[in-house]
Amino acid sequence: MKRLDAGRSHPVTFRLNGRERTGHAEPRLLLSDFLRHDMGLTGTHVGCEHGVCGACTVLIDGHACRACLTLAVQVDGRDVETVENLAEDGVLNDLQQAFRRHHALQCGFCTAGILMSCTDFLARNPRPREADVRDMLTGHLCRCTGYTGIVRAIVEVAEQRSGSTTEENEHV
């Protein structure tokens, strides 16, 4: 296991949204702080710093992870994707558009984390039932919407992507 000196900054080289980036971090620096303050990507939000609210969720090597429970030095050599990478050629992707259509956000603070979790979730579960979507969403707290629009948006995108209706086509 690699040992790092606690008092020093260490180089962290990783792919961030498809581009190789290098920054420096003390071992205790959280990935959430590193992304926001050192990499300048403030789309990833911090809501609790103990892994419950889910606002800071990013993809590390394609897996949804809490940036607030990850140390910056842990992403050295890895691939990190944040909400800023979702739009394709400047156009909102299907998930983002569905969120807008279904009023799946109000203040928008929790949204980035939910979008990143969904990205991972839909890649692994192309045909989720609504109950699966709600189960996945239990890893996120939204105080504004009551979740209705979020669930509708995800279910709709899953249907569109898989070209068919979900098994349990029961809209909320």
Add this chain to the structure above:
Amino acid sequence: MATATQESTTSALGERQTRLEDDALLRGLGQYADDLATTPGTLQAAVLRSPHAHARLVALDAGEALAMPGVHAVLTGADVQRWAAPLPVGVRQPMEHWCLAVDRVRYVGEPVAVVVADSRYLAEDALDAIRADYEVLDAVVATEAAVAGDAPVLHEAVGSNVVNDRSFSYGEPDRAFREAARHVSLKIDYPRNSCTPIECYVVVARYDPADGGYDVAANFQGPFALHSVMARALKVSGAGLRLRTPPDSGGSFGIKQGVLSYVVLMALAARKAGAPVKWVEDRLEHLQAASSATNRVTTIEAAVAEDGRIQGLRYDQLDDCGAYLRAPEPATFYRMHGTLTGAYAVRNLAVRNRVVLTNKTPSGLNRGFGGPQVYFALERLVQHVAVELGLDPLTVILRNLIPADAFPYRAPAGSLLDSGNYHAAVELARTGGGLQELEERRAAARAAGRYYGIGFAAVVEPSISNMGYITTAMTPEERRRAGPKNGAVSTATLTVDPLGSVSVQIASVPQGQGHRTAAAQVVADVLGVPREAVSVHVALDTGKDAWSIASGNYSSRFAGAVAGAVHKAATRARDRLARIAAAQMGADPGDLVFADGRIHDRNDPARSLSFHRAAGAVHWSPGLLPEDEPGGLRETAFWSPPELAAPDDDDRINSSLCYGFVFDYCGVDIDPVTGRVTLDRYVTTHDAGRLLNPDLVDGQIRGGFAQAVGAALYEELAYGDDGSFRSGTLADYLIPTAAEVPEPVILHQETPSPFTPLGAKGVGEGNNMSTPVCIANAVADALGQRDIRLPLTPSRVREMIGITESEPPAAHAAPSIEAPAGGSTLRATGVVELEADADTVYHAMLDPGVLSRIIPGCHALEQDGDNAYRADVTVGVGLIKARFEARVSLTDLDPPHALRLNGAGSSAVGTAEGGAAVRLSPREGGGTQLAYDYQAAVTGKVASVGARMLQGASRVVVDQIFARLRQEVDGPGASAGDRAWGRRFRAWLLRLLGRGGAP
């Protein structure tokens, strides 16, 4: 002058539309307070907070902290006393609320010092190095106990914890009670909760020594009447505090009003540091010390006729505002004052309101503000009246509702209910929501032996607060001396630039409600331009923008008031443009129609002028304008409704401008084994006047409903008897997730308000008022219970069902010990199998060298007597890390069978005290069995982490002590499991630890 008519063929108002806000937010390009660019050299702040609920602050020494690398300054109470004044208080009492503790702390989490450093990490490191000495005082936590004569008094100069006591009488309540056939009463204990935005407080402050002024950006939500409070605390003029809000805010729900004391605090920290200072509140700080709704104890009584008609009501309310009466308190009481009779035609009302202070966090705005507390009492009472009289609750509701022909209706305490048809709304709900089917489901469930209940709630939802309502806390005589306060000024500014672009500035400080979208719709409608052509700015700068004391986002004032001001500003601009265009076109201004980005002559469809051409003329060719037209185009409109008068001499107060109606019912199914309450169906019916954007309205309803489900079933800001705070993480303060929030059936009725420009009323808070009590009524119905306390957690419901929890099985061979007093108590028992014999184990535990190695986080251990030591120990739990000065001792020695390992520690963030009874017994086939029973109590910040995380964490720490002991006595190779265990422990810690906790 003729007025231009407005006939837009593409009216956006009232239609479902997507939001202008969403594009940027979905890309991660929102500009929340922590995202704003800061000046180079901006430093970061961390706040040292009181670990005690009530104590004298004897000494504070920041010398060591100041010597640490990267630390620039430490702000203390002495600085605050030199530069600032206490925050002004809304009642005449000799209370001092400083933004930083001066000589006494009155709640856990009260700011005691601010460290300013190069980074937040370094600032938090330095918090550990500040020495704060306290002399702990008795705390008072329970509201009723605080009223008792022998209670510890928080503010000695006041002499009592009741800081405001007013009695009111409207109509003839005594006579009504004397003559009534029945009296029905209930006592209610409404808990503390908070709508907890996901974004916490953020403040960025700067001090300008040249002009002595402060420039502060904060995610403050208003009301901007509090700007005066902040400026006075900073001892500057209004202009001396330039307060800015960010373009986006991550939710507030009232709670971000409470950032006001941190605006003052960080402004002073910036002054002390001589540099801009930024502070970002963390979640533990937020839950523990930001703000909350008041908890309230109410005794409510109704005088009722046999047919269920309520002839009189009596309220005796104790509102618990926490340790300080922070502005705008005691507003929680008076926001609802004119509306205390709810949706009912009750003419006789007696009220006693006492504002009580206890050793808890100061209260403040919270969505529903005052409504949940009032309606929980009133609607529980109505349900109970039905039970007492053997009537159906809906029958009692219908018999008492204000009749449709009575509007506008003056309620006895002063509210002028603007419009409504309550009976029609109930009928809509009954048929549209399928009440009959629900009743059949209840009958079937009960026949099958299940607990199923139906609850109702009828509430009047006030919106657009009268800024004068708070003065109802004063006597008429005091009000006369202070001068009348009333009204609610809303404002909007519309600008048309030389290229014809329209921009609007509003002072409504939204936190996700879509104000930009709605304002753009209003303007687009009036000016006949596409919605996308209207840019709306919501970041407020008190130094430049139009604002007033009512500015901000609260009391659901947007649709009714702010949208009206936008409409007024847009109409003025349109009327000016119509005159200008009419002159150019040779038409009558009254004949011009604004549509499709052009100005048309209704009499001659061929004649039209583009909007930007007409608008451009005011900038490019003012000489060609009609004579009295000055050129330029910027219109600022202010609007205050005349209906919002000051309280009269009989204490009647029209506390709000609009009053919507919400009628809810629900069916709940209660699991007889787990006590879990499941919402089978929830129907909510709203009459909020004219709907400006139905999607935004439904979004507000669903959001409020979800929060209310949390308040009903899960959420409570919990305190120990000693005032320790016990729900400092989101693992203990439980916010409902997508799995817990069902989809409500939403129904609308539209009875326009005659008092707002667009006929709209507020709609943002109704379910926060109606839903908790509606669910409680359903549970009361299901279980046949009278006393219902929120939140209805499974354990509380099991208790009501009559299921007693069985005692946990006693750990074998473990002697029990007394729990130390106070704080959060933790207990763990366990058994460790050791290969060494009892004698070896026993003597290892008496060896200071071994002790220093087995106590986790032990930096140093010195002998301090027989089997007594002083130790320096760092413990990290959850988001926090604390360095304790500990005393460790071994007592009750019974070699080699038993001993007791004791520890007591104090740190800047709280105390910890514990003991482990250890018993050694020989194992069959050799070796020793070590059984321990460990109990500990923690106070302060550590306790705030909450029991859920603490239990797990203490278990890890204790397991670690004995696992290390095994390594000491059996040797490192003794247990192959240890290394795996160590890895698991590290992984667990990593999951738990926040920024302070890198291993």
